[in-house]
Amino acid sequence: MGATSFTQELTCPIAPARIVKALIVESNTLIPKLLPQFIKSVDLVQGDGGAGSIEQVKFHRSQYKTVRHKVETLDKDNFTYSYSIIEGDALGTTLEKISYEMKISASPEGGSVCKSTSKYFTIGEADITEEKIKAGKEKASAMFKAIEAYLLANPDAY
Structure with missing residues (x-):
């Protein structure tokens, strides 16, 4: 098994506690609401939402139908x-799992800095393409920006 990783950093004017609440704690309801053209639902299928929990994401109009996050x-x-995609058609035949680690900290300007690391674990000697990594990065950035826009437009939310 091989592993390929990349790190990206995003900044926004929203305080870390609000970003964490919207992006992580309330994502099951907020993400489908903000991105209904892509995400049909995010359902907790095991656990209480904390470590060890499993969530299933169903997609609209995507090349993927479902994935499961742990x-x-x-x-x-x-x-x-941190969470991992452990099941679903997004893994295809070359990936064992994709893991994501996220750390949100306060920025000197009063907002947040979100540092995210993604690790792609391949099956056997399979290679992960730069194209797949770029697509994953773009999706993560789009989701983050959608949450940022929502929080800016709704200052009393979260």
Whole structure:
């Protein structure tokens, strides 16, 4: 099994606690609401939403139908979160899993800095293409920006 990883950093004017609440804690209801053209539903299928929980994401009009996420860690006080895609057609025949680690911290300007690391674990000697990594990065950025826009437009939410 091989692994390929990349890190990206996004900044926004929203305080870390609000970003964590919207992006992680309330994502099951917020993400389908903000991105209904892509996400049909996010359902908790095992656990209480904390570490060890499993969520199933169903997609609209996508090349993927469903994926299952396993929450690895969730620390709301320190604004850290990690999860892995462990099942679903997004893994295809070359990936064992995709893991994501996220750390949100306060920026000097009063907003947040979100540092995210993605690791693609391949089956056997399979290679992960730069195209697949770029597509994953773009989807993550789009979701983050949609949440940022929602929180800016709704200052009393979360």
